[in-house]
Amino acid sequence: MENLIHMIGAKFNYIAYIILMMIGLYALIAKNNLVKKIIGMSIFQTSIILFYVSTAYKTGKAIPIVEHGHGAHSVIHATDYINPLPHVLMLTAIVVSVATLGVALALAIKVYRQYGTLEEDDINSQIRIQAGK
């Protein structure tokens, strides 16, 4: 029991990222409303970004900004700083996530103008009626 609590405390970020990913996947599969599905997709993307930023973290180290970087002759050790490479990759992922959110919401608005509803089962039944006649 003591061991389990210690393990949860040490890996809390990874447990939280798995929980958030499952929340997003549940919303993508089980929710009926299109805007709820899009919000679930955004939660899924954010959980992946949380995983990458958690891998870069080092306990007790400085943020990756070099003080007096110009003109100093002292040696800079990379192990004294948090790893900035996953941060730079995740900046791109955030911008891509907002772009996909905008495109998905624009498609949801077009679907609403066509069918008059945002619920997936209503849209499916209307498509089935149109195909049947």
Next chain:
Amino acid sequence: MSLPIDMIILSLVVVSGIAAISVKDLLGAAIVFSAYSFLMCLSWAVMGAVDVAFTEATVGAGVSTVFCVAAVFHTTRRTKD
């Protein structure tokens, strides 16, 4: 990794993520999703990723909330789940 404030903020993130997909109102879901993005931004500032944190604060909590609210005003607020 096991900072107490980190665990508190991530617990709030999980709670607001569950709330964002279970609110019975799309405008409310957009606002709770904005709160989720801001809490996630706080969590990244705690973990030392300041560039990711301010990009998320402007783009995630700002622009995507505006997109969601604009989409809700162009469609409808009502939802069944």
